Amino acid sequence: MSFDLPDITIDVTERVAPFFEALGRGVVLVQRCKACGDATTYETTRCDTCQSDDLVGEEASGTAKLVTWTVIDRPTHPAFNGIEPYVTGYVELAEGPWLPARILIDRADLRPDLAVKLAPATASNGTAYPAFAQA
Numbered sequence: 001m002s003f004d005l006p007d008i009t010i011d012v013t014e015r016v017a018p019f020f021e022a023l024g025r026g027v028v029l030v031q032r033c034k035a036c037g038d039a040t041t042y043e044t045t046r047c048d049t050c051q052s053d054d055l056v057g058e059e060a061s062g063t064a065k066l067v068t069w070t071v072i073d074r075p076t077h078p079a080f081n082g083i084e085p086y087v088t089g090y091v092e093l094a095e096g097p098w099l100p101a102r103i104l105i106d107r108a109d110l111r112p113d114l115a116v117k118l119a120p121a122t123a124s125n126g127t128a129y130p131a132f133a134q135a
């Protein structure tokens, strides 16, 4: 399986810019709810548990486990032609939130709860995006 990267660009809004900037430093950010203490993903504006909007960003460990995935054999966008098959899925961060990500693991090795670690990939415009490799 190839781990080549597609020739894509990622446009980042001001609200999520800190998340992508942190990925460029090899760090994944989550938000911690000041009302209940649970962690949630960075892009949300409310706590998944209690709906509070009193959230503060924090650095996560970068460790996670594989939850679900799909192997893409036929790309749906020309930018991804030539790198198939590739894997995309969700990981559960050690802090709790699920994060969509590119999965940099051979399909034969994919299994539920597989330990993974952050291995950010970089789009052609220099923006890092979430990717995880086997821990």
Ligand SMILES: [Zn+2]
Pocket: 033, 034, 035, 036, 037, 038, 047, 048, 049, 050, 051, 052
């Ligand atoms: Zn909460």
